[in-house]
Amino acid sequence: MKIKSALFDLSAPDLESCPKSPLPEFAFIGRSNVGKSSLINMLCERKDLAKVSVTPGKTKLINFFLINGTWMLVDLPGYGYAHVGRKDRDQFNKAVADYLEHRTNIIRVFVLIDSRLPPQKIDLEFISWLGNCSVAFALIFTKTDKLSAAQVSANIELFKQSMADEWEDLPEIFTCSSKTKHGRTDILNYVTRTLAETNRI
Ligand code: GTP
Numbered sequence: 001m002k003i004k005s006a007l008f009d010l011s012a013p014d015l016e017s018c019p020k021s022p023l024p025e026f027a028f029i030g031r032s033n034v035g036k037s038s039l040i041n042m043l044c045e046r047k048d049l050a051k052v053s054v055t056p057g058k059t060k061l062i063n064f065f066l067i068n069g070t071w072m073l074v075d076l077p078g079y080g081y082a083h084v085g086r087k088d089r090d091q092f093n094k095a096v097a098d099y100l101e102h103r104t105n106i107i108r109v110f111v112l113i114d115s116r117l118p119p120q121k122i123d124l125e126f127i128s129w130l131g132n133c134s135v136a137f138a139l140i141f142t143k144t145d146k147l148s149a150a151q152v153s154a155n156i157e158l159f160k161q162s163m164a165d166e167w168e169d170l171p172e173i174f175t176c177s178s179k180t181k182h183g184r185t186d187i188l189n190y191v192t193r194t195l196a197e198t199n200r201i
């Protein structure tokens with residue numbers, strides 16, 4: 001897929017404020033600082049479409065971007081960031097939970113995992129929770145420029161083993177680096193394929 005246009009649509013503080021449009025949505029979620037906003041910019045080949053920060057907790061609202069006028073890319077606030085005030089945190093978590101549980105536009109959720117780390121409890125718990133939301137998801141291991149291909153594979157293998165305890169079928173798995181653009185073609189091809197499948201139903 002060629003990204004011909006990528007336009008910021010709106011930022012929603014809660015489910016009710018999400019766009020009224022019926023367009024299919026691909027949402028990006030993962031631990032704070034895992035690289036969600038950077039990946040969105042890399043996919044769209046736009047430097048500042050989604051706000052990136054070295055400080056975790058940068059993305060605080062549900063941000064919608066209209067791609068090629070036909071689908072929405074959704075940048076979600078990260079989970080596992082404890083340094084915002086408790087009231088704020090609960091608010092964000094509730095907005096994200098409501099969105100994932102009730103938004104019927106979602107056709108795929110991409111769960112981003114830091115490829116540098118062994119399986120993290122917080123990611124496994126989130127995936128477990130997502131499994132009950134009846135939304136389809138895929139995994140993307142981020143920041144692969146930071147370690148060797150062998151180390152990335154080893155961490156993915158460990159993650160798959162951890163998931164196998166609970167899941168019969170494992171999700172589709174991608175790797176990416178927003179620095180080198182590794183993974184861009186594979187992820188966009190997957191989006192194209194998923195959109196085509198959805199349109200046939
Ligand atoms: P929140 O919105 O705070 O939850 O974070 P996020 O998941 O959107 O992460 P963001 O894209 O803001 O990136 C966090 C930090 O990681 C920034 O300093 C990025 O420059 C860095 N980063 C993101 N992706 C990559 C990558 O592929 N490679 C490397 N080396 N650094 C990355």
Ligand code: MG
Nearest residue numbers: 036037058059
């Ligand atoms: Mg972000």
